[in-house]
Amino acid sequence: MRLEKRNHTSPTAYVLAPVGAVVFTLLVSGLLVLWAGAPVGQTYALLLQGAFGSVFALTETLTRATPLILTGLAAAVAFRARLFNIGAEGQLYAGALAAVAVGGMHGGTGLEWSPYVLFPLMMLAAALAGAALLLGPALMKARLGVDEVVTTLLLNFIMLLLVSALLDGPMKDPLSMGWPQSVALQGDLELSKLVPQTRLHTGLLWAVSLAVMLWALLSRTVPGFDIRAAGANARAAAFAGVPITRTVVLVALLSGGLAGLAGAIEVAGRTSYVTLDMSPGYGYSGIVIAMLAGLHPLGVIAAGTFVAGVLVGADSMSRAVGVPTYIADVIVATSLIAVLVAGLLTQYRVRWK
Amino acid sequence: MTQDTAPVLRLTGITKRFGKLVANDNISLTLARGEVLALLGENGAGKSTLMSILFGHYVADEGSIEVFGQPLTVGQPRAALAAGIGMVHQHFTLADNLTVLDNVLLGSEPLWQPFSRRSDARAKLLAVSQQFGLPVSPDAKVGSLSVGERQRVEILKALYRGARILILDEPTAVLTPQESEALFDTLAQMVAQGLSIIFISHKLGEVLRVSHRVAVLRQGKLVAEAPAQGTTQGQLAQWMVGHAIEAAERRPAKNVGEPICTLSNVSTAPTGRDRLNDVSLILHAGEIVAIAGVSGNGQVALADVLCGVRGASAGHVTLRGAPLQARPTWLVSQGVARIPEDRHAVGVLGDLPVWENAVSERLRGPWFAQPWFRAFWIKRRSARQHAQRVAETFDVRGGGPDTPARALSGGNMQKLILGRALMPPHDDAGNTAPAPQVIVAHQPTWGLDIGAVTFVQQQLITARDSGAAVLLISDDLDEVLALGDRVAVMHDGHLSEARRAEDWTREAIGLAMAGATH
Numbered sequence: 001m002r003l004e005k006r007n008h009t010s011p012t013a014y015v016l017a018p019v020g021a022v023v024f025t026l027l028v029s030g031l032l033v034l035w036a037g038a039p040v041g042q043t044y045a046l047l048l049q050g051a052f053g054s055v056f057a058l059t060e061t062l063t064r065a066t067p068l069i070l071t072g073l074a075a076a077v078a079f080r081a082r083l084f085n086i087g088a089e090g091q092l093y094a095g096a097l098a099a100v101a102v103g104g105m106h107g108g109t110g111l112e113w114s115p116y117v118l119f120p121l122m123m124l125a126a127a128l129a130g131a132a133l134l135l136g137p138a139l140m141k142a143r144l145g146v147d148e149v150v151t152t153l154l155l156n157f158i159m160l161l162l163v164s165a166l167l168d169g170p171m172k173d174p175l176s177m178g179w180p181q182s183v184a185l186q187g188d189l190e191l192s193k194l195v196p197q198t199r200l201h202t203g204l205l206w207a208v209s210l211a212v213m214l215w216a217l218l219s220r221t222v223p224g225f226d227i228r229a230a231g232a233n234a235r236a237a238a239f240a241g242v243p244i245t246r247t248v249v250l251v252a253l254l255s256g257g258l259a260g261l262a263g264a265i266e267v268a269g270r271t272s273y274v275t276l277d278m279s280p281g282y283g284y285s286g287i288v289i290a291m292l293a294g295l296h297p298l299g300v301i302a303a304g305t306f307v308a309g310v311l312v313g314a315d316s317m318s319r320a321v322g323v324p325t326y327i328a329d330v331i332v333a334t335s336l337i338a339v340l341v342a343g344l345l346t347q348y349r350v351r352w353k
Numbered sequence: 354m355t356q357d358t359a360p361v362l363r364l365t366g367i368t369k370r371f372g373k374l375v376a377n378d379n380i381s382l383t384l385a386r387g388e389v390l391a392l393l394g395e396n397g398a399g400k401s402t403l404m405s406i407l408f409g410h411y412v413a414d415e416g417s418i419e420v421f422g423q424p425l426t427v428g429q430p431r432a433a434l435a436a437g438i439g440m441v442h443q444h445f446t447l448a449d450n451l452t453v454l455d456n457v458l459l460g461s462e463p464l465w466q467p468f469s470r471r472s473d474a475r476a477k478l479l480a481v482s483q484q485f486g487l488p489v490s491p492d493a494k495v496g497s498l499s500v501g502e503r504q505r506v507e508i509l510k511a512l513y514r515g516a517r518i519l520i521l522d523e524p525t526a527v528l529t530p531q532e533s534e535a536l537f538d539t540l541a542q543m544v545a546q547g548l549s550i551i552f553i554s555h556k557l558g559e560v561l562r563v564s565h566r567v568a569v570l571r572q573g574k575l576v577a578e579a580p581a582q583g584t585t586q587g588q589l590a591q592w593m594v595g596h597a598i599e600a601a602e603r604r605p606a607k608n609v610g611e612p613i614c615t616l617s618n619v620s621t622a623p624t625g626r627d628r629l630n631d632v633s634l635i636l637h638a639g640e641i642v643a644i645a646g647v648s649g650n651g652q653v654a655l656a657d658v659l660c661g662v663r664g665a666s667a668g669h670v671t672l673r674g675a676p677l678q679a680r681p682t683w684l685v686s687q688g689v690a691r692i693p694e695d696r697h698a699v700g701v702l703g704d705l706p707v708w709e710n711a712v713s714e715r716l717r718g719p720w721f722a723q724p725w726f727r728a729f730w731i732k733r734r735s736a737r738q739h740a741q742r743v744a745e746t747f748d749v750r751g752g753g754p755d756t757p758a759r760a761l762s763g764g765n766m767q768k769l770i771l772g773r774a775l776m777p778p779h780d781d782a783g784n785t786a787p788a789p790q791v792i793v794a795h796q797p798t799w800g801l802d803i804g805a806v807t808f809v810q811q812q813l814i815t816a817r818d819s820g821a822a823v824l825l826i827s828d829d830l831d832e833v834l835a836l837g838d839r840v841a842v843m844h845d846g847h848l849s850e851a852r853r854a855e856d857w858t859r860e861a862i863g864l865a866m867a868g869a870t871h
Contacts, residue, residue: 220730220731220733222716222729222730223729229702232703232704233702233703236703240713240716
């Protein structure tokens with residue numbers, strides 16, 4: 001068996017590739033469902049229903065999608081420039097901490113400023129905190145050639161321990177009865193609900209508009225060209241006059257900033273305070289979502305919603321037919337591999353002799 | 354010419370398709386014992402595909418291969434090696450930090466053999482080197498060898514593994530004329546001892562000089578097969594391109610003007626073997642200065658300095674009297690057109706569309722970006738219009754403005770790069786950027802087909818005639834002599850005096866390329 005480069009790829013192949021990837025994913029996961037002793041058709045139907053089948057299900061899915069879209073964008077913009085930021089998880093927590101530090105009550109009523117001043121300040125602080133966490137690894141990569149995968153990954157654990165220390169120390173909520181959780185955000189800084197009686201908040205609008213803005217930046221502006229050019233071929237980009245180091249810094253600010261905003265929006269829209277388990281690996285899922293989306297900012301919206309739907313749908317499906325929720329992880333992971341292979345097969349053909 | 358009746362290699366009806374493209378169309382070839390067969394053809398004619406099939410990298414859709422009368426197992430490079438086929442690639446596959454002996458042994462010993470049998474190997478290597486007149490010192494580090502010596506190691510590597518059929522891919526591309534002569538002597542010795550050689554080249558003169566028989570490929574078909582004796586270069590060229598070729602006529606510069614760009618005592622920090630060492634040169638308006646030399650002797654450093662990619666560590670570079678800034682954007686705004694050596698790795702951004710590549714150098718200028726916040730929004734309409742004009746004027750085919758640049762053929766890619774560098778943009782109000790005043794062209798015709806070569810050379814001559822100073826850096830001595838009004842030779846970071854082309858002889862250039870003082 002060998003792979004040969006295709007000279008020409010037909011447009012149908014580009015359409016069929018993702019469809020084939022989805023079919024393949026459902027088949028493979030279906031085997032596991034059978035193994036768990038549940039009927040495949042009913043299981044998938046329940047999963048779909050649990051994700052999109054009612055207003056409540058849909059709002060839950062979109063609530064879950066909000067941080068996933070933001071971390072997906074963080075990964076997408078960084079990977080476009082070949083800055084492999086694996087540290088969105090840590091940057092998310094940094095953003096959440098910064099948000100509470102600026103907008104928290106701190107035992108009293110917090111800063112006596114107008115929310116119109118305090119809210120932008122809180123968001124800015126969160127973005128800067130996330131960006132600052134990525135800036136070091138990015139500069140070390142650009143200047144010294146230090147592998148950013150290692151540095152950003154390890155910073156996640158440092159950040160998590162720092163959060164743990166702060167939640168038991170200076171930022172501990174005096175009213176939490178011993179639970180490690182931070183002080184709460186001032187009530188007037190919380191994001192309003194998008195649909196009454198649900199958890200869905202205006203953070204979703206933030207995520208979607210940031211995706212559109214990122215798409216415009218990448219495709220319509222000179223700095224966006226720089227990011228794509230530096231990622232495609234740094235030598236050729238430098239020859240054409242792209243400032244490589246400046247571009248790496250810009251990417252670090254964007255990527256870390258988006259991950260930091262994900263943390264702040266989670267706090268302001270859903271949790272009201274920082275806890276150690278506020279992110280079930282949103283930062284890492286963002287990488288999967290960015291890859292699923294082909295690193296396209298608008299695709300990230302769809303991919304983030306898909307992953308959120310699988311996760312939320314699996315919860316309710318599991319209660320009904322008893323298939324463990326881990327099937328959601330299998331579906332997400334299999335779909336990523338299938339999409340990557342399908343993408344490869346649009347460029348290469350398999351020869352069996 | 355010694356020829357037995359039975360051929361050592363027989364390709365029968367080889368056909369290979371890539372989608373709609375037929376890379377090899379029913380090709381049948383034979384190779385006799387003791388014969389040198391030249392395989393001639395432009396880029397994309399199917400030479401590499403055919404050799405890849407022979408060597409087992411590809412599997413042919415139709416046809417069969419026989420080696421020494423036995424059918425060859427297809428699709429297995431190991432089978433090709435075992436059958437006695439050896440290949441010397443144009444880009445060497447040697448490890449610089451290992452010795453000659455280690456390089457030859459690498460991969461030829463079984464993995465589970467606990468100790469390498471070095472003394473046996475050394476004796477065998479020396480015997481082979483003696484037999485074919487290829488002297489080497491087994492313990493020298495490959496990194497310390499000259500290019501000619503490294504090629505010798507590559508050939509020995511194949512012979513050590515028992516190759517009886519040797520494929521040489523553009524072997525003279527990296528050699529001085531004198532080194533090429535030495536290679537031809539070696540080839541003569543090898544065929545005298547019964548080896549057979551397939552010699553891939555596009556230099557017509559040397560093809561006729563070394564081979565017994567010539568096979569010409571064009572668009573995947575074997576269009577001609579003829580004995581070298583009695584065939585002329587004109588005939589070969591016509592077979593290669595399918596129509597008669599008008600050789601570019603040498604037209605010396607008429608109006609040489611003011612000095613525009615000056616290098617005085619310029620040195621650069623060494624990167625590997627490539628650096629500048631006390632180089633001085635003056636470029637005048639309206640002349641082509643051609644730099645000859647074996648690649649790797651400082652040409653990259655020279656091009657880098659003039660393209661704004663690398664700064665000089667000592668000395669001064671001036672552009673119209675002002676110090677040259679090592680920034681691409683500044684150079685482009687000052688009218689320096691840059692054509693880099695490696696069009697795939699440096700010239701274009703392969704993943705990005707043609708239109709963005711056509712304006713990539715000028716995005717930071719006033720032409721294609723709104724000046725708000727330095728340069729921010731790309732003026733897409735102007736940019737795409739300019740890209741369209743570049744594609745039309747420079748005849749870029751094989752894709753529209755949104756095609757990724759990597760999908761273009763080498764010739765079209767080079768035309769795109771030329772157009773980007775040479776064609777001044779203009780805005781809606783009719784203001785036009787000044788035409789380039791200095792053109793730095795590093796190997797601008799490397800690997801192009803004859804039509805594209807003529808086009809590129811013509812563009813350089815036209816630019817010179819309209820007053821640009823052209824610096825042409827080329828490995829191809831024929832090109833240097835055909836285009837250069839003045840010629841200088843690079844060796845080991847030094848640049849010889851730039852003399853009028855008429856004052857050089859081929860021999861003198863060859864000696865200077867090898868480092869002889871004159």
